[in-house]
Amino acid sequence: MTLGILGSGSGSNMQAILDAIASGTLDARVALVLSDNPDAYILERARSHGIESGVIDCHGFRTKFPGDAQRETANRLKAAGVELVCLAGFMRMVKRPLLEAFPGRIINIHPALLPAFPGLEAWKQALDAGVPETGATVHYVDEGMDTGPVILQETVPVLHGDTTETLHARIQKVEHRIYPAAIRLIAARSAVR
Ligand code: GAR
Numbered sequence: 001m002t003l004g005i006l007g008s009g010s011g012s013n014m015q016a017i018l019d020a021i022a023s024g025t026l027d028a029r030v031a032l033v034l035s036d037n038p039d040a041y042i043l044e045r046a047r048s049h050g051i052e053s054g055v056i057d058c059h060g061f062r063t064k065f066p067g068d069a070q071r072e073t074a075n076r077l078k079a080a081g082v083e084l085v086c087l088a089g090f091m092r093m094v095k096r097p098l099l100e101a102f103p104g105r106i107i108n109i110h111p112a113l114l115p116a117f118p119g120l121e122a123w124k125q126a127l128d129a130g131v132p133e134t135g136a137t138v139h140y141v142d143e144g145m146d147t148g149p150v151i152l153q154e155t156v157p158v159l160h161g162d163t164t165e166t167l168h169a170r171i172q173k174v175e176h177r178i179y180p181a182a183i184r185l186i187a188a189r190s191a192v193r
Contacts, residue, residue: 001027001028001029001083001084001183001186001187001190002028002029002031002080002081002082002083002084003017003028003029003030003031003082003083003084003085003086003183004030004031004032004033004034004077004080004082004084004085004086005017005030005032005033005034005042005046005085005086005087005088006033006034006035006036006056006073006085006086006087006088006090007033007035007040007042007087007088007089007090008035008036008037008040008042008089008090008091008092009037009040009041009042009089009091010040010041010042010089011033011040011041011042011043011045011046011088011089012089012172012176013088013089013109013172013175013176013179014030014033014042014045014046014086014088015045015176016175016176016177016179016180017030017086017088017179017180017183018030018045018049019180020180020183020184025180025184026180026183026184026187027184027187028183028187030046030049030051031051031052031080031081031082032051032052032053032054032076032077032080032082033045033046033051033052033053033054034053034054034055034056034073034076034077035053035054035055035056036055036056036058036065036069036090036091036092037055038055042088042089043055052080054076056069056072056073057069057072058092063091063092063093064092065092065093065094065095065098067095067097070094070095070096070097070098071097071098071101073098074097074098074101074102077101077102078101082102083105083190084102084105084106084107084183084186085098085102085105085106085107086107086108086109086179086183087106087107087108087109087141088109088179089109090108091120093145094106094141095143096143099141099142099143104140106140106141107138107139107140107141107151107182107183107186108138108139108140108141108146108148109136109137109138109175109178109179110122110136110137110138110139110146111123111134111136111168111171111172111175112125112126112134112135112136112137112171113133113134113135113136113137113153113155114137114139114146114147114150114153115146115147116131116134117129117134118145118146118147119145119146121164122134123164123167123168123171124164126158126167127158127162127163127164127167131158132157132158133155133156133157133158134155134156134158134167134171135153135154135155135156135171135174136153136154136156136171136172136174136175136178137150137152137153138150138151138152138153138178138179138182139151151182151185151186152178152181152182152185153178154174154177154178156170156171156174157170
């Protein structure tokens with residue numbers, strides 16, 4: 001399965017996907033990495049792995065993903081032969097131009113047990129809410145905010161004395177396991193079709 005990855009930050013989830021591929025536990029290839037943030041470390045990681053990468057120009061908008069930028073992103077992903085688009089810490093909402101180019105083929109990792117705590121800094125939302133456990137979810141992307149069908153999710157305990165950093169780090173350990181596992185599931189389902 002040929003993957004395209006969109007990310008805005010560190011790219012530790014992309015690294016987990018690359019590690020799973022390298023260790024032979026995930027039969028996939030990352031063909032293209034795109035970021036809306038030219039300084040994102042995810043681009044550095046892509047370059048160091050010899051993976052084609054590029055910047056998505058969002059014309060200075062801070063959170064919006066403009067329609068022409070989405071069409072351009074879709075064209076680049078298609079040109080690279082991408083079959084499944086993985087959002088890995090991509091902090092803009094994907095809308096119709098990109099969703100229609102990859103129907104049912106865009107997935108996301110979210111640091112909470114959806115439908116609880118959609119949106120930004122879900123680990124902080126969980127801490128503020130005082131819940132005993134939260135988690136991580138891989139789901140299909142639709143037009144809503146973290147609302148698409150769940151592929152895999154796993155709980156993570158919130159421990160006494162947790163800070164936003166310690167809780168997010170515990171959630172990320174789980175993310176790094178379930179993201180490659182979710183891609184494996186999708187690849188297996190596609191092979192059966
Ligand atoms: C991850 O924890 C991911 O779940 C979260 O951003 C982090 C990116 O880390 N995504 C969201 O909050 C999206 N709503 P990474 O760049 O190291 O993979």
